[in-house]
Amino acid sequence: MARVRTHASSPPTTTHRKPRVPTPVVDADNRILLCLGGFPDDQPGRSWDEEVAQDAAQHLQAAAVEIYTEPRWLRKRRARSGESVPRRGPHAAKAAGISMGGGQTHPQNVAHSARIQLILSNLFALQSIQRIAGWTNMLFMAFAKQLHGFYEKELRAVCEHDPSTTRNFLPRLSVFSTATFNFGPATVTFPHIDYRNLAWGWCAITALGNYNPDFGGHLVLWDLKLVIRFPPGSTILIPSAILRHSNTKIRPNETRFSFTQYTPAGLFRWVYNKFRTDADIDRSKSTSPAEHERRKRDRARRWDEGVKMYTTWKGPVSII
Known part of the structure; x- marks a missing residue:
């Protein structure tokens, strides 16, 4: 167990421990801020590395070849369009699931061509990817039970209101929309x-992927000044909207992929607004000045209410 203390002058700290059990990291108030989830212990005759980590990596690599091996004319068209480097990095990536934001007027599934959608659907159907989702879901429920319940309730409301929206996994496997x-x-x-x-x-x-986690692929949490060893097949849950993060390079001839799960804030706002956007309410002539003021107060209060969803750790704490 680790207590996080942030000091501007302190150097980044690398965690070398290899916990046999998932390791929560708490803040100064003993609230579980993030979870170093690791991966399950192997069962007799079964290997998480072989059945899950390696299998998922091999299928991602094969899917990448299928997605990005495109006709020469299409490559030329992309080059002429001057596409910029993605904000998170130059690697190839595809998102899937229910999205909300960036000007959308209602929740909808991320749009892809039929070819790309089939490839992504096949990935979600893999037993290895579903086992990752199930393990992640169990970690989320164990270390942030109230937050996990909030995610499930809100996503269920979205899907019940609009049955055309489709989850990536069954509810028992994941509460993330995307x-x-x-x-x-x-x-x-x-x-x-x-x-x-x-x-x-x-x-x-x-x-x-296939890389040595002692030499690269570490997760860097800049605001907490932590550098965390991140082996292939392991999972970490973090508040990614408030913690600046990245990962370190791997060595030449190594490969690294990742699978991330999350829910856009826009979906939560959509449910909170009774299935309307903020813009719809703010621009509506039927919204009274009193309602505008109430919403302003609610926005200021929602952060405090959200933080209360974190689980308070009552066990022993060690300092990283």
């Missing part, structure tokens, strides 16, 4: 925050 496959082949992200995610919410990151 996921991104980072196809690498060397997924190295720039320092960033996921500002479209729920401010106090959690994002799950699962590392995959």
Whole structure:
């Protein structure tokens, strides 16, 4: 167990421990801020590394070849369009699931061509990817039970209101609305925050690939001055909207992929607004000045209410 203390003058700290059990990290008030989830112990005759981590990585690599091996004319058209480097890094990535934000007037599934959608659907159907989702879901429930319940309740409301929206997984496997496959082949992200995610919410990151975690692929949490060893097949849950994060380079000829799960803040606002956008309410002539003032107070209060969803750790604490 680790207590996080942030000092501007202190150097980044690297965690070398290899916990046999998931390790929560708490803040100064003993609230569980994030979880170093690791991966389950192997069962007799079964290997998480072989059945899950390696299998998922191999299928992501094959999917990347299928997605990004495109006709020569299409490559030329992309080059002429002058596409910029993505904000999180230059690696290839595809998102799937229910999205809300960036000007959308209602929740809807991320749009892809039929070919891309089939490839992504096949990835979600893999037993290895579903086992990752199930393990992540169990970690989320164990270390942030109230927050996990909030995620499930809000996503269920979205899907019941609009049955055309489709979850990536069955509810028992995941409470996240959206996921991104980072196809690498060397997924190295720039320092960033996921500002479209729920401010106090959690994002799950699962590392995959063939790389030595002692020499690269570490998760860097810049605001906490932590550098965390991140082996292939392991999962970490963090509040990605408020913690600036990135990962370190891997060595030449190594591969690193990742699978992330999250829920955009826009979905939570949509449910809170009784299935309307903020813009709809703010621009409506039927919204009274008193209602505008109440909403302003609510926005200021929601952060405090959200932080209360964090679980308070009552066990022993060690200092990183």
